[in-house]
Amino acid sequence: MSKVIKGGTVVTADLSYKADVKVEGGKIVEIGQNLSANETLDATGCYIMPGGIDPHVHLEMPFMGTHSADNFESGTRAGLAGGTTMVVDFCLPSPGQSLMEALAIWQQKSGSACADYSYHMAVTWWGEKVFDEMEEVVGRGINTFKHFMAYKGALMVDDDEMFASFQRCSALGAMPLVHAENGDVVATLQQKLLAEGNNGPEAHAYSRPPEVEGEAANRAIMIADMAGVPLYIVHTSCEQAHEAIRRARQKGMRVFGEPLIQHLTLDESEYANPNWDHSAQRVMSPPFRNKMHQDSLWAGLQSGSLQVVATDHCAFTVDQKRFGIGDFTKIPNGTGGLEDRMPMLWTYGVATGRLTMNEFVAVTSTNIAKILNMYPKKGAVMVGADADLVVWDPNRSKTITAKSQQSVIEYNVFEGKKVTGLPRFTLTRGKVAIEESAVKVEPGHGEFVGRDPYPAVNKALSKWKEITAPRKVERKAENMPAGV
């Protein structure tokens, strides 16, 4: 059955123009004037944009002695309600576990997804088995490997492991991702704070100052440079990390930075709230920062030194957060945001003049589709692309509240924020999943999106590495000291 979206303005990362968009068989089949189909969706006054892609979510993630509360069903439903039509989750092998075994577990979990999804594979330990299995992982359509430089004693990898893994990524045409925080320094600061009696949620932020992030971002960048791979730095939250990214890019390196909507719009004052629950519910890593850091992140999105806005959606219930009463290091780290990323970014970005509509599309969808090598299947309004679309009504507004959200948790870190700019329709491969406040999702509709290795960047980087590799200087006997 065909559908036509009529009367709207197509907005892509580089163009805005009036046109109808026809979809059939899950794909965009025609873009033009006066199109007709079996069904018509009225887009008068709206923008027809590529559906959002959130490249950083943790659904049903085993973490800090529990599991994040949203699963693939509720997480992707929340995404669709806010105009996000694809998520990328992190497959996390436990220490010593086979990557393929972990992948099978994630495939089970994602069976209930209402929208398309992909995975990054985490490298949580190092050994010959991981080295060998990385090739099979790439063969299964996963071209990105995540490294945690924090969470000492759990997910953290050391520099030698990271260097080995980055070199393997280089050989396989894959890209490493890093959670950039110096895990050793964080662990020491946590113990010091606890010993001083600083055990409340605010101490989480004290234990993770911007320097901890800036140092790790810079270290990962240098290691990536030595390994000859591009690098993607997740949840870039501060000027120090942004500065390292800017510097690397000026040097010609392919380094990408991903601010989160939470870091762009919420600040560190949240941790000073007298209510323990309020403060603990905002505990995430890196923590919220001050206005100077927020301005830096917005400037990065405007100038292109930062490319993607994500959520790191990793939601925990009130009771789960309370695991950390009396010891902030036991508060499960993470916040929600999947449903709110696009409306919040539109409201605080486009409506304030910080971003153009085209830049909005770039940072919520198109840039990451290109970075993850799935463009133009995803991230495009183009004939042949998947019909993952959002018909965006710039005048629809609501006040964000946990009472009406799709996420299963009881609170929302954006509670009370008024947003203007919401989906009129969200389509996942041509199926209408959201029609204003009506939710018509279909659990199990989501499909895995495989991503091929990077043909161009890794090849260019290895060629350059080969040309500039250290070479022995061959010296004739007459140029050598006598008697050698």
Ligand SMILES: NC(=O)NCCC(=O)O
């Ligand atoms: N960000 C966070 O606090 N929780 C999720 C895990 C991670 O991305 O570090």
Ligand SMILES: [Zn+2]
């Ligand atoms: Zn992280």
Ligand SMILES: [Zn+2]
């Ligand atoms: Zn994360």
